[in-house]
Amino acid sequence: MDSSPMMVISGQSKLSCVEYMANHPIRQFGVQGIYTKALVAAATKYFVTIDDPLKILYYLQKAYHLATSDRPGPVWIEVPLDIQRMEVPDRLLEQFEPPNSYEEDIQDEISKICKLIYVSKKPLLIIGQGVRLAKAVDECHKLINKIKLPVATARLGIDLIESTNRFFVGRPGLYGDRPSHFAIQMLVMIQLIGEDWPKK
Helix, strand or coil, X not given: CCCCCEEEEEEECCHHHHHHHHHCCCCCCCCCCCCHHHHHHHHCCEEEEXXXXXXXXXXXXXXXXXXXXXXXXXXXXXXXXXXXXXXXXXXXXXXXXXXXXXXXXXHHHHHHHXXXXXXXXXXXXXXXXXXXXXXXXXXXXHHHHHHCCCEEECHHHCCCCCCCCCCEEECCCCCCCHHHHHHHHHHHHHHHHCCCCCCC
Protein backbone atom coordinates (compact mmCIF):
# COMPACT_ATOMS: atom_id res chain seq x y z
CA MET A 1 0.00 0.00 0.00
CA ASP A 2 2.95 2.31 0.60
CA SER A 3 4.38 1.71 -2.88
CA SER A 4 7.57 0.35 -1.32
CA PRO A 5 9.59 -2.10 -3.42
CA MET A 6 10.11 -5.41 -1.63
CA MET A 7 11.38 -8.73 -2.94
CA VAL A 8 10.55 -11.94 -1.06
CA ILE A 9 12.27 -15.22 -1.91
CA SER A 10 10.84 -18.14 0.02
CA GLY A 11 11.26 -21.88 0.12
CA GLN A 12 8.48 -24.40 -0.42
CA SER A 13 7.80 -28.11 -0.45
CA LYS A 14 8.73 -29.94 -3.64
CA LEU A 15 7.10 -28.85 -6.87
CA SER A 16 4.74 -31.83 -7.08
CA CYS A 17 3.22 -30.80 -3.72
CA VAL A 18 2.69 -27.24 -4.96
CA GLU A 19 1.03 -28.50 -8.14
CA TYR A 20 -1.21 -30.82 -6.14
CA MET A 21 -2.30 -27.96 -3.84
CA ALA A 22 -2.96 -25.74 -6.87
CA ASN A 23 -5.33 -28.31 -8.33
CA HIS A 24 -7.10 -29.46 -5.15
CA PRO A 25 -9.04 -27.30 -2.65
CA ILE A 26 -7.00 -28.20 0.43
CA ARG A 27 -5.19 -26.00 2.90
CA GLN A 28 -2.06 -28.10 3.21
CA PHE A 29 -0.48 -31.09 1.54
CA GLY A 30 2.53 -32.73 3.16
CA VAL A 31 4.29 -31.86 6.37
CA GLN A 32 5.72 -28.40 5.76
CA GLY A 33 4.04 -27.09 2.62
CA ILE A 34 1.19 -24.61 2.43
CA TYR A 35 -0.33 -23.13 -0.71
CA THR A 36 1.37 -19.73 -0.55
CA LYS A 37 -0.03 -18.30 -3.78
CA ALA A 38 -3.58 -18.18 -2.42
CA LEU A 39 -2.32 -16.22 0.60
CA VAL A 40 -0.09 -13.60 -1.01
CA ALA A 41 -0.89 -13.26 -4.72
CA ALA A 42 -3.55 -10.60 -4.16
CA ALA A 43 -1.18 -8.48 -2.05
CA THR A 44 1.80 -8.60 -4.43
CA LYS A 45 2.52 -7.16 -7.86
CA TYR A 46 3.98 -10.47 -8.97
CA PHE A 47 4.03 -14.00 -7.59
CA VAL A 48 5.70 -17.00 -9.16
CA THR A 49 6.59 -20.54 -8.15
CA ILE A 50 9.81 -21.58 -9.85
CA ASP A 51 8.92 -24.62 -11.96
CA ASP A 52 11.90 -24.60 -14.33
CA PRO A 53 15.47 -24.09 -13.09
CA LEU A 54 16.46 -22.69 -16.48
CA LYS A 55 14.15 -19.71 -15.86
CA ILE A 56 15.39 -18.72 -12.40
CA LEU A 57 17.34 -15.73 -13.72
CA TYR A 58 14.34 -14.70 -15.85
CA TYR A 59 12.03 -14.76 -12.82
CA LEU A 60 14.51 -12.88 -10.62
CA GLN A 61 15.04 -10.14 -13.21
CA LYS A 62 11.33 -9.83 -13.94
CA ALA A 63 10.46 -9.66 -10.24
CA TYR A 64 13.06 -6.97 -9.61
CA HIS A 65 11.86 -4.95 -12.60
CA LEU A 66 8.22 -5.09 -11.45
CA ALA A 67 9.11 -4.31 -7.84
CA THR A 68 10.95 -1.13 -8.80
CA SER A 69 9.06 0.17 -11.85
CA ASP A 70 5.77 2.05 -12.34
CA ARG A 71 4.18 2.02 -8.90
CA PRO A 72 6.75 0.07 -6.83
CA GLY A 73 5.53 -2.75 -4.63
CA PRO A 74 6.17 -6.24 -3.28
CA VAL A 75 6.98 -9.28 -5.40
CA TRP A 76 7.30 -12.91 -4.27
CA ILE A 77 9.38 -15.75 -5.68
CA GLU A 78 8.75 -19.22 -4.29
CA VAL A 79 11.44 -21.87 -4.79
CA PRO A 80 10.35 -25.52 -4.24
CA LEU A 81 12.79 -27.78 -2.43
CA ASP A 82 13.62 -30.00 -5.42
CA ILE A 83 14.27 -26.93 -7.61
CA GLN A 84 16.65 -25.59 -4.94
CA ARG A 85 18.85 -28.67 -5.35
CA MET A 86 19.29 -28.29 -9.10
CA GLU A 87 22.32 -26.82 -10.83
CA VAL A 88 22.14 -25.01 -14.15
CA PRO A 89 25.07 -23.80 -16.29
CA ASP A 90 25.01 -20.00 -16.64
CA ARG A 91 24.96 -20.21 -20.44
CA LEU A 92 21.57 -21.96 -20.36
CA LEU A 93 19.83 -19.39 -18.18
CA GLU A 94 17.04 -17.44 -19.83
CA GLN A 95 17.03 -13.67 -19.29
CA PHE A 96 14.18 -11.20 -18.92
CA GLU A 97 13.97 -8.23 -21.29
CA PRO A 98 11.84 -5.42 -19.86
CA PRO A 99 9.33 -3.89 -22.27
CA ASN A 100 10.15 -0.53 -23.80
CA SER A 101 8.91 2.33 -21.66
CA TYR A 102 6.60 4.89 -23.22
CA GLU A 103 5.43 8.38 -22.42
CA GLU A 104 1.69 8.60 -21.96
CA ASP A 105 -0.07 11.74 -23.18
CA ILE A 106 -1.92 13.12 -20.17
CA GLN A 107 -2.65 16.63 -21.39
CA ASP A 108 -6.40 15.97 -21.59
CA GLU A 109 -6.43 14.71 -18.01
CA ILE A 110 -4.46 17.74 -16.84
CA SER A 111 -6.94 20.05 -18.56
CA LYS A 112 -9.86 18.32 -16.83
CA ILE A 113 -8.17 18.63 -13.43
CA CYS A 114 -7.44 22.32 -14.02
CA LYS A 115 -11.09 22.96 -14.88
CA LEU A 116 -12.26 21.11 -11.77
CA ILE A 117 -9.92 23.13 -9.57
CA TYR A 118 -11.08 26.36 -11.22
CA VAL A 119 -14.77 25.68 -10.50
CA SER A 120 -14.19 24.22 -7.02
CA LYS A 121 -15.45 26.30 -4.10
CA LYS A 122 -13.25 24.84 -1.35
CA PRO A 123 -10.45 22.82 -2.98
CA LEU A 124 -7.83 20.99 -0.93
CA LEU A 125 -4.71 19.33 -2.33
CA ILE A 126 -3.65 16.07 -0.67
CA ILE A 127 -0.15 15.16 -1.82
CA GLY A 128 1.77 12.00 -1.06
CA GLN A 129 4.06 9.28 -2.32
CA GLY A 130 2.82 9.61 -5.89
CA VAL A 131 4.54 13.00 -6.18
CA ARG A 132 7.90 11.45 -5.30
CA LEU A 133 7.38 8.37 -7.50
CA ALA A 134 6.69 10.70 -10.41
CA LYS A 135 9.88 12.65 -9.60
CA ALA A 136 7.73 15.76 -9.48
CA VAL A 137 8.64 17.31 -6.12
CA ASP A 138 9.88 20.58 -7.65
CA GLU A 139 6.88 20.77 -9.98
CA CYS A 140 4.58 20.18 -7.00
CA HIS A 141 6.12 23.13 -5.13
CA LYS A 142 5.68 25.36 -8.19
CA LEU A 143 2.05 24.25 -8.53
CA ILE A 144 1.27 24.98 -4.87
CA ASN A 145 2.78 28.45 -5.07
CA LYS A 146 1.05 29.19 -8.37
CA ILE A 147 -2.51 28.09 -7.57
CA LYS A 148 -2.27 29.00 -3.86
CA LEU A 149 -4.46 26.19 -2.51
CA PRO A 150 -4.43 24.63 0.97
CA VAL A 151 -2.33 21.46 1.10
CA ALA A 152 -2.47 18.37 3.31
CA THR A 153 0.00 15.52 3.08
CA ALA A 154 -0.41 11.76 3.12
CA ARG A 155 1.83 9.72 5.43
CA LEU A 156 4.56 9.15 2.86
CA GLY A 157 4.46 12.75 1.75
CA ILE A 158 5.05 14.44 5.09
CA ASP A 159 8.32 15.98 3.88
CA LEU A 160 6.97 17.26 0.56
CA ILE A 161 6.04 20.66 1.99
CA GLU A 162 7.41 22.63 4.93
CA SER A 163 5.25 22.84 8.05
CA THR A 164 5.84 26.62 7.96
CA ASN A 165 4.52 26.99 4.41
CA ARG A 166 1.52 29.33 4.43
CA PHE A 167 -0.52 26.88 2.32
CA PHE A 168 0.16 23.90 4.57
CA VAL A 169 -2.92 22.68 6.45
CA GLY A 170 -1.61 19.57 8.17
CA ARG A 171 -1.10 15.82 8.04
CA PRO A 172 -4.34 13.82 8.33
CA GLY A 173 -4.56 10.23 9.46
CA LEU A 174 -4.95 8.12 12.58
CA TYR A 175 -2.27 10.16 14.33
CA GLY A 176 -2.84 13.28 12.27
CA ASP A 177 -3.43 16.84 13.42
CA ARG A 178 -6.70 18.68 13.96
CA PRO A 179 -6.45 21.35 11.23
CA SER A 180 -6.10 18.79 8.44
CA HIS A 181 -8.97 16.73 9.84
CA PHE A 182 -11.19 19.81 10.03
CA ALA A 183 -10.34 20.68 6.42
CA ILE A 184 -11.22 17.19 5.19
CA GLN A 185 -14.37 16.98 7.32
CA MET A 186 -15.56 20.29 5.90
CA LEU A 187 -15.13 19.01 2.36
CA VAL A 188 -16.99 15.79 3.18
CA MET A 189 -19.86 17.65 4.84
CA ILE A 190 -20.22 20.00 1.88
CA GLN A 191 -20.27 16.99 -0.42
CA LEU A 192 -22.92 15.17 1.63
CA ILE A 193 -25.17 17.99 2.78
CA GLY A 194 -24.52 20.97 0.56
CA GLU A 195 -22.83 24.33 0.68
CA ASP A 196 -25.01 25.59 3.53
CA TRP A 197 -24.17 22.65 5.85
CA PRO A 198 -23.20 24.85 8.85
CA LYS A 199 -26.75 26.25 8.92
CA LYS A 200 -28.24 22.77 8.97
